[in-house]
Amino acid sequence: MGIKKERMPVKKRSAVERKKDFKEVSSGYDYKSALAEANRCMKCPNKPCVEGCPVGIDIPEFIKSIIDGDLKEGFNTLLKSNALPGVCGRVCPQEDQCAALCVMGKKFEPINIGILERYISDTAVEKDFKPQKSKKFGRYKKSIGVVGSGPAGLTIAGDMLKYGYKVTLYEALHEPGGVLRYGIPEFRLPNETVDREVENLNAMGLDLKLNYVIGKILSVEELLEKHDAVFLGIGAGLPRFMGIPGENLNGVYSANEYLTRNNLMRSYRYPEYNTPVKKGKSVAVVGGGNVAMDSARTAIRLGAENVYNIYRRSRVEMPARSEEIENAVEEGVRLKLLRNPVKIIGDENKRIKKIRSIKMKLGEPDESGRRRPLEIPDSEYNIDVDVVVMAIGTGPNRLLLDVVGNLELNQWGYIKTDKETGMTNIDRLYAGGDIVTGAATVISAMGTARKAGKAIRRELENDRQNK
Ligand SMILES: Cc1cc2nc3c(=O)[nH]c(=O)nc-3n(C[C@H](O)[C@H](O)[C@H](O)COP(=O)(O)OP(=O)(O)OC[C@H]3O[C@@H](n4cnc5c(N)ncnc54)[C@H](O)[C@@H]3O)c2cc1C
Numbered sequence: 001m002g003i004k005k006e007r008m009p010v011k012k013r014s015a016v017e018r019k020k021d022f023k024e025v026s027s028g029y030d031y032k033s034a035l036a037e038a039n040r041c042m043k044c045p046n047k048p049c050v051e052g053c054p055v056g057i058d059i060p061e062f063i064k065s066i067i068d069g070d071l072k073e074g075f076n077t078l079l080k081s082n083a084l085p086g087v088c089g090r091v092c093p094q095e096d097q098c099a100a101l102c103v104m105g106k107k108f109e110p111i112n113i114g115i116l117e118r119y120i121s122d123t124a125v126e127k128d129f130k131p132q133k134s135k136k137f138g139r140y141k142k143s144i145g146v147v148g149s150g151p152a153g154l155t156i157a158g159d160m161l162k163y164g165y166k167v168t169l170y171e172a173l174h175e176p177g178g179v180l181r182y183g184i185p186e187f188r189l190p191n192e193t194v195d196r197e198v199e200n201l202n203a204m205g206l207d208l209k210l211n212y213v214i215g216k217i218l219s220v221e222e223l224l225e226k227h228d229a230v231f232l233g234i235g236a237g238l239p240r241f242m243g244i245p246g247e248n249l250n251g252v253y254s255a256n257e258y259l260t261r262n263n264l265m266r267s268y269r270y271p272e273y274n275t276p277v278k279k280g281k282s283v284a285v286v287g288g289g290n291v292a293m294d295s296a297r298t299a300i301r302l303g304a305e306n307v308y309n310i311y312r313r314s315r316v317e318m319p320a321r322s323e324e325i326e327n328a329v330e331e332g333v334r335l336k337l338l339r340n341p342v343k344i345i346g347d348e349n350k351r352i353k354k355i356r357s358i359k360m361k362l363g364e365p366d367e368s369g370r371r372r373p374l375e376i377p378d379s380e381y382n383i384d385v386d387v388v389v390m391a392i393g394t395g396p397n398r399l400l401l402d403v404v405g406n407l408e409l410n411q412w413g414y415i416k417t418d419k420e421t422g423m424t425n426i427d428r429l430y431a432g433g434d435i436v437t438g439a440a441t442v443i444s445a446m447g448t449a450r451k452a453g454k455a456i457r458r459e460l461e462n463d464r465q466n467k
Contacts, residue, residue, distance in 0.1 A: 003040060003042070003104075003108075004036070004039075004040050005107075005108040005109065006108070006109050007037060007040070007109045007110075007111075007112045008029065008033040008034075008036050008037040008040075008112065009033075010026055010028060010029065010033075010112070010115050011026065011027045011028070011029075011030075012025050012026040012027065012327075013025055013026075013027070015327075015330040015331045015332070018187065018331070019297075019300050019301055019331045019332065020301070021187075021301065022185060022186045022187050022262075022268060022301055023186070023187060023190075024186065024187055024188070024190050025187050025188065025327060026090075028089075028115055028118045028119055028122060029112075029115050029116070029118075029119045034066055034115075034116060034119040035066060035067065037111065037112050037115070037116060038063045038064075038066035038067050038116060039067060040104060040111055041060060041063045041064075041104070041111050042103055042104060043060050043063075043064070044060070044103050047059065047060050048101040048102070048103060049098040049099070049101050049102050049111075049113065050098070051101055052097045052098040052099075052100055052101040053097060053098045053443070054097070054443050054444055054446060054447025054450070055081050055082050055155070055443065055446050055447055055450050056081050056450075057077075057078060057081045057082050057098075057117075058077055058080070058081065059098055059113055061077045062074045062077040062078050062116070062117065062120060063111070063113075063116055065077060065120070066116060066119070066120065071120055071123045071124070071127070071129075072124075072127075072129050074120040075120055075121065075123075075124040075129045076131075076132065078117060078120060078121065079131050079132075079200070082446070083154055083155055083157075083158035083159075083197060083200070083201060084151060084154060084155070084180075084197050084442070084446070085117050085118075085120065085121040085197075086118065086121035086122065086125070086193040086196060086197055087151070087180055087189060087193060087194065087197060087442060088114070088117060088442065088443060088446075089114050089115065089116075089117035089118025089119075089120075089121055089122075090114070090118055090188060090189050090193065091180075091184060091188060091189055091442055092114055092441070092442060092443050093321055093441055093443075094112075094113050094114040095110075095321070095322075097443060098113050099111065099112075099113050099114070121193075125193075125196055130200075130203060131200045131203060131204060133203065133204055133205065134161060134162040134163075134164065134204065136162065136163060136164030137161060137164060137204065137205050138164065138166070138205065139164035140163075140164050140165050140166075140460070141166075142165055142166070142228040142460050142463075143165060143166035143167065143168065143226075143227045143228060144156075144157075144160045144165050144166070144167050144168075144227055144228065144229050144230070144231065144456065145168050145170065145223045145224075145226060145227035145229075145230040145231070146160075146167060146168070146169045146170065146230075146231045146233060147169075147170050147214045147220075147223070147230065147231065147232050147233065147234055147400075148170075148171065148172075148178060148232065148233035148234040148235060148433070148435075149169055149171040149176035149177060149178055149198070149208070149233075150177065150178020150179055150180065150233055150235050150433060150434075150445060151178065151179075151180060151433065151442045151443075151445045151446045151449075152178075152231075152233030152235075152432045152433025152434075152445040152446065152448060152449040153169055153171075153178070153231070153233035153433070153449070154169075154176075154177075154197070154198065154201060155445070155446040155449040155450060155453070156231050156233065156432065156449040156450070156452055156453045156456075157169050157201055157206055158201055158204065158206075159449070159450060159453035159454075160453055160456065160457070161201070161204045161205050161206060162204070163453075163457050165228075165457075165460070166205075166207070167205070167206055167207065168207040168208075168209060168227070169206060169207070169208050169209065170209050170212040170214050170218075170223075171208065171209065171210050171211075171212060172211070172212065172213040172214070173210070173211070173264065174210055174211050175191075175210065175264065176194070176198045176208060176210065177191075177194040177198065178233075178235050179235060179237070179442075180194045180442070181194055181263065181264060182259065182260040182263050182264040183237075183256070183259050183260070183263065183291070183294070184259075184263070184290075184294060185259065185262065185263055185294050185297065185298055186263065187297065187301070188294070188324070191263075214234075214400060215399055215400040215403045215404075219403065219404075220232070220400070220403075220404045220407075220429065221404075221405070224426075224427075224428055224429065228428065228460060228463075229428045229429075229430060229456045229459065229460065230428065230429050230430070231422070231430045231431065231432065231449070231452055231453075231456070232400070232415065232424075232429070232430070232431040232432075232435060233431070233432055233433045233435065233445070233449060234397070234400055234433075234435045235397075235433060235434045235435055236394050236395060236396045236397065236414065236434040236435050236438060236439055237256055237394050237397060237434075238394055238395045238396060238397040238398075239254030239255070239256045239257065239390065239394055240254075240390070240392055240393045240394060240395055241254065241390055241392075242286070242341060242390065242392060244341060244342055244343055244344065245343045245344070246343055246344030246345060246346055246352070247344060247390070248350075249344055249346040249350050249351065249352050249388075250278075250346075250349075250350050250351050250352070251278050251280065251351060251352040251386055251387045251388065252344060252352065252387075252388045252389075252390065253277075253278075253387070253388070253389050253390070254389075254390050254391075255285075255287070255291045255292065255294070255295045255389050255390060255391035256394065258277065258295055258298065258389045259291070259294060259295060259298065261275050261276075261277045262277060262298050262302075268298075268301065268302060277302070278386075278387050279302045279303055279304065279387075280299065280302070280304050280385070280386045280387030281304060281305050281306070281386055282304060282305065282306040282307075282308070282383070282384055282385040282386055282387075283296070283299040283304045283306070283307045283308070283385060283386075283387040283388070283389065284307075284308045284309075284310055284341070284355045284383065284385045284387070284388045284389070285299065285307065285308070285309050285310070285333075285388075285389045285391055286310045286311075286341055286388065286389070286390050286391060286392055287309075287310075287311065287390070287391035287392045287393070288309075288311035288312075288313065288317070288318035288319055288320060289318070289319040289320050289391065289393075290319070290320045290321060290324060291391040292309060292311070292320065292389075292391035293309075293320045293321075293324045293325060293327075293328045293333075294324075295389045295391050296309045296328055296333040296389075297327070297328050297331055297333065299387070299389070300331050300332055300333060304387070306334070306385075307332065307333045307334065308333075308334050308336050308383060308385070309328065309333050309334065309335050309336060310336045310339050310340070310341055310355070310357055311335070311336070311337055311338075311339070312338065312339065312340040312360050312373040313337070313338065313360070313362065313370060313371065313373050314337050314338055314362065315335065315337055317362075317370045317371065336357070336383075338359060338360040338361065338362070338373070339357040339358070339359060339360060340357055340358055340360055340373065340375070341355050341356065341357045341388075342356050342357060342358050342380060343355075343356040344356070344388055345382065351386065352385060352386050352387065352388060353384065353385075353386070354382040354383060354384055354385060355382065355383055355385050355388055356380055356381070356382050357380065357381065357382075357383070358375050358376065358379055358380045359375075359376045359379035359380075359381075360373040360374060360375055360376060361373070361374055361376055362374070393439060394434075394439050395412070395413060395438075396409075396412070396413045396414050396415075396435060396438075398413070401413070401415070404426070404429075406425070406426065407424060407425070407426060407429075408424065408425040412438060414435060414436055414437070414438055415431040415435050415436050417430070417431050417432070417436050417452075420451060420455070421451060421452065421454075421455035422436070422448055422449070422451055422452030422455060423452075423455060428459075430452040430455065430456060431452070432445065432448030432449040432451070432452045433445035433448055433449060436448055
């Protein structure tokens with residue numbers, strides 16, 4: 001029997017059904033499909049796919065465990081290099097990472113690595129596999145303070161626990177996970193998945209302190225006195241706006257606020273939960289990334305009759321994962337491509353009535369490599385809307401950065417670190433994730449944290465040997 005050229009299809013709920021609720025869209029693979037997909041893997045001895053993974057998961061090894069029927073072993077293989085397999089299996093852009101280097105992909109469809117990863121981690125939940133506590137746990141008295149429980153913070157916490165250090169993780173919000181919790185909606189990443197992966201870290205000995213705003217309750221200087229090294233993984237969630245007239249009208253949200261109200265504060269269940277959100281009959285979401293897709297699909301689920309996604313380039317340039325654009329369109333989101341808002345128009349009560357956009361065309365590539373959008377003169381037109389969500393990117397939040405004396409930042413206001421070690425200019429202070437790179441991806445945040453963890457370990461071991 002020859003190798004199957006196409007991937008095993010992934011089951012997802014119909015658009016008609018799924019747009020009525022916030023439950024997960026895709027149900028991943030069952031045993032039969034996972035086995036068939038795993039059997040497509042060519043088991044390349046040089047494992048190019050692993051090169052494409054910023055945290056170096058041994059992909060062929062965990063795929064082999066599916067073929068061998070030893071999913072517990074597969075789960076352990078995943079946990080060796082990834083504290084968040086259920087998360088990565090759902091939201092990691094594999095098409096640009098591991099799967100982009102899959103040899104199968106040269107001629108046929110690459111192996112569906114993410115969905116196989118998800119299959120193992122979901123089976124681990126179903127069968128209640130527990131992570132093995134590191135034999136080294138508690139070996140060292142030295143401790144690490146981690147600020148922020150997004151993917152960067154959770155990754156370094158897991159790594160340092162495995163190395164045998166004590167770890168205290170300080171999170172400002174009342175629930176852990178960072179963007180995984182308050183940004184990415186339940187229909188793509190259920191909170192249960194995040195809970196489970198945090199529980200695994202708790203079981204490994206993590207000391208998690210919630211409602212703990214560093215910079216207010218304790219300063220970074222105080223943390224450096226308490227711990228032998230400190231890692232800042234505080235994300236970059238400060239919303240950006242366009243600076244156009246009307247952005248202060250009632251019903252204009254940043255995507256960050258809109259999604260946080262829904263995901264963290266459960267406003268879709270208002271008044272059972274006490275945070276409201278304006279539902280809107282017609283909603284415009286501005287931007288072309290995952291955040292824009294998540295906001296538009298949230299608006300659909302909140303019951304909007306018309307949801308317009310306004311983006312200034314064409315579909316090819318949209319930074320969102322293509323499967324999420326497809327899902328959004330299936331659910332009824334109307335793409336308004338090559339359009340850019342110039343004004344939001346309100347009534348005398350400061351309520352939104354319309355959004356005014358100008359048509360665009362693409363010019364020569366700009367510094368990002370994408371073709372530059374150019375305005376078409378005299379092409380403005382209005383769409384009737386009552387809610388506008390701005391999903392055009394985020395920047396660094398200065399709340400903590402401004403109170404750390406002498407911390408060096410780069411020209412965009414992100415923390416300046418050594419690329420290989422995550423070291424800042426302050427002794428024993430490290431940083432990683434979006435607060436260093438600018439808004440990026442889950443796996444890149446995890447990759448920077450992994451590097452910082454290795455560097456901290458080297459430093460602490462040197463200290464020990466020199467004593
Ligand atoms: C809506 C949305 C959808 C996305 N979709 C995808 C996707 O599909 N795939 C993908 O790979 N990436 C996606 N991303 C990007 C990805 O989620 C981020 O790149 C990633 O979460 C960054 O991780 P981080 O650990 O650096 O920061 P974050 O996840 O932002 O976590 C930072 C944490 O630090 C805490 N914190 C901040 N300041 C303090 C303080 N002073 N004291 C204590 N705690 C503090 C915050 O509360 C937060 O919990 C998405 C992002 C958004 C917003």
